[in-house]
Amino acid sequence: AQSVAQPEDQVNVAEGNPLTVKCTYSVSGNPYLFWYVQYPNRGLQFLLKYITGDNLVKGSYGFEAEFNKSQTSFHLKKPSALVSDSALYFCAVTEGFKTIFGAGTRLFVKA
Amino acid sequence: DTGVSQDPRHKITKRGQNVTFRCDPISEHNRLYWYRQTLGQGPEFLTYFQNEAQLEKSRLLSNRFSAERPKGSFSTLEIQRTEQGDSAMYLCASSFDPIRDSSNTGELFFGEGSRLTVL
Numbered sequence: 763a764q765s766v767a768q769p770e771d772q773v774n775v776a777e778g779n780p781l782t783v784k785c786t787y788s789v790s791g792n793p794y795l796f797w798y799v800q801y802p803n804r805g806l807q808f809l810l811k812y813i814t815g816d817n818l819v820k821g822s823y824g825f826e827a828e829f830n831k832s833q834t835s836f837h838l839k840k841p842s843a844l845v846s847d848s849a850l851y852f853c854a855v856t857e858g859f860k861t862i863f864g865a866g867t868r869l870f871v872k873a
Numbered sequence: 874d875t876g877v878s879q880d881p882r883h884k885i886t887k888r889g890q891n892v893t894f895r896c897d898p899i900s901e902h903n904r905l906y907w908y909r910q911t912l913g914q915g916p917e918f919l920t921y922f923q924n925e926a927q928l929e930k931s932r933l934l935s936n937r938f939s940a941e942r943p944k945g946s947f948s949t950l951e952i953q954r955t956e957q958g959d960s961a962m963y964l965c966a967s968s969f970d971p972i973r974d975s976s977n978t979g980e981l982f983f984g985e986g987s988r989l990t991v992l
Contacts, residue, residue: 796980805877805964805983806916852915856979859904859929863915 764789764857768864775843776872783838783867785853794856795836797827798863801849809851812836823847843871875899877984879965885990886955893951894987898967905948906981907940908964916964922948923970934959955991962986 765788775781787793797809810821817829827838838851848871853864878897886892898905903924908916919938921929924945933940937955942948952959966981 794979798981798983803985805985806966806981808980808982811980854915859921859923859979860918861906861979861981862918863908865913865915 764793764855764862766795766853766855766862766864768851768853768867770867771865772868772870774870774872777845778842781840781843781847781869781871783851783853783869785836785838785864787834787836787853787855789834789855789857793836795827795829796854796856796861797821797825797836797838798852798854799823799849800852800866806852809838843869845871845873847871877965877967877982879963879984879987881987882985883988883990885992887992888955888957890955891951891953892955892989893949894963894965894989896948896950896965896984898946898948898965899982900946901969902967902982903945903970904968905942906966906968907948907950908966909934910962910964910986919950952989955989957991960989960991962988 767786795812798806800806810819812819812829820826825840850866850868852866854861880895905922907919910916918932920940922942925942937953940950964986966983968981
């Protein structure tokens with residue numbers, strides 16, 4: 763079965779600094795990988811996805827993610843964090859019609 | 874607003890009562906999903922519809938849970954004889970069918986969720 767792991771419950775970063783939110787995956791074939799963000803009292807929003815092609819994918823709000831097949835990782839990155847980036851971030855992988863989510867990482871950006 | 878809408882946003886009920894949640898997906902989407910999210914966890918898959926057909930329901934948590942999508946548009950999730958352990962956020966999502974739309978690769982569009990509190 764496919765799965766994703768987010769090893770950090772929380773990531774703290776100062777505004778203006780680069781941020782990384784980690785994700786590793788386990789799949790039996792070629793992965794379809796996603797990042798979603800959940801702001802307080804809001805539904806999950808799609809950020810970006812990796813299907814095939816370039817290992818670095820760009821998404822909404824200046825976020826990007828790097829697919830690393832040898833390390834089975836798909837870390838979310840942003841060069842310069844904003845206080846408004848503070849939210850809950852979920853890594854996900856599709857298995858057929860089903861999307862499987864990690865437990866989430868709370869990002870806290872301090873001004 | 875043509876996003877996914879869910880109703881009610883918050884339901885408080887007593888143990889043993891039945892509750893029903895409604896989801897209206899994005900109109901162009903033929904896939905509809907229900908997920909459950911508890912505090913500190915990611916969304917947990919419950920069931921999935923393609924049009925009106927429920928193609929996967931093995932993850933529904935017990936026979937007290939049932940879902941319908943009678944006309945392939947809106948969907949309902951019913952929980953009978955609620956228990957305190959059912960307290961959670963119930964999320965609905967919709968998506969395009971990648972087979973029908975090869976340019977789409979299955980990202981989900983979520984509603985804001987229906988929070989259930991069982992006393």
